Amino acid sequence: GDPVPPVDTHAKGRPADQLHEWATARTATLKIPVIALEAYAYAARVAEVENPNCQLSWTTLAGIGQVESHHGTYRGATLAPNGDVRPPIRGVRLDGTGGTLHIVDSDDGGMDGDSAADRAMGPMQFIPLTWRLYGVDANNDGIVSPDNIDDAALSAAGYLCWRGKDLATPRGWITALRAYNDSDPYARAVRDWATAYAAGHPL
Numbered sequence: 342g343d344p345v346p347p348v349d350t351h352a353k354g355r356p357a358d359q360l361h362e363w364a365t366a367r368t369a370t371l372k373i374p375v376i377a378l379e380a381y382a383y384a385a386r387v388a389e390v391e392n393p394n395c396q397l398s399w400t401t402l403a404g405i406g407q408v409e410s411h412h413g414t415y416r417g418a419t420l421a422p423n424g425d426v427r428p429p430i431r432g433v434r435l436d437g438t439g440g441t442l443h444i445v446d447s448d449d450g451g452m453d454g455d456s457a458a459d460r461a462m463g464p465m466q467f468i469p470l471t472w473r474l475y476g477v478d479a480n481n482d483g484i485v486s487p488d489n490i491d492d493a494a495l496s497a498a499g500y501l502c503w504r505g506k507d508l509a510t511p512r513g514w515i516t517a518l519r520a521y522n523d524s525d526p527y528a529r530a531v532r533d534w535a536t537a538y539a540a541g542h543p544l
Contacts (some may be wrong), residue, residue: 430488
C-alpha cells in the first residue's frame with residue numbers, strides 16, 4: 342500500500358491526527374473512514390518504530406478492520422473524532438452453538454456485557470482475555486478501550502507482531518492471522534481486502 346509518512350509516536354493528544362492529510366487524500370478511493378484509516382496507518386507506523394522486524398503494513402490492519410466491523414461502522418455504528426465507536430460493537434455469544442467457538446466467560450460480563458460466555462468486542466473484535474493481555478491506549482485519553490479504533494488498531498498490531506514475528510513472510514503472516522481468527526476463509530478474506538487496499542481500491 343501507499344507508504345505512510347513519518348510520525349511522532351510520542352506526540353500529545355491523538356497521535357493519529359498527524360496522518361489526517363494522508364488519510365483524507367485516500368479515504369474516498371479506498372472507501373475507508375478517515376478516522377479508521379488514520380488509526381491503521383498510525384498503528385503500522387508505531388509497529389515499524391517499536392518492532393521493525395515485524396514488517397506489519399496498514400493494509401493488513403485495514404483488511405481485518407473491514408472483515409471484522411466494516412471499519413467500525415457495522416450496523417450503523419459511527420466513529421467519533423477521538424476514535425470512539427458508538428454504539429459499541431459486540432459479536433455473537435461464543436457459546437459453541439451455530440458453529441461458534443466455545444469460550445467460557447472470562448470477565449463476568451464486565452467488558453463484553455455477557456456473563457454467560459465471551460463475545461468479541463469493538464471494531465477489531467477482541468475477546469476480553471486477549472484484550473486484557475494486549476490492549477493499549479493509543480489516543481492518549483487515559484482509557485484502554487476495545488471500542489476505540491485507535492486503541493484497537495494498535496493493540497491488533499502488537500498482537501499480530503507477537504504471534505507472527507515477521508509478517509513479510511507468508512508463514513509469519515498466516516500464523517498471525519490464524520492466531521487472530523483460526524479460520525482459513527477468514528484469512529483469505531483479510532488477504533483479499535488487504536491486497537485490494539494495497540492496489541489502491543476496495544474489493
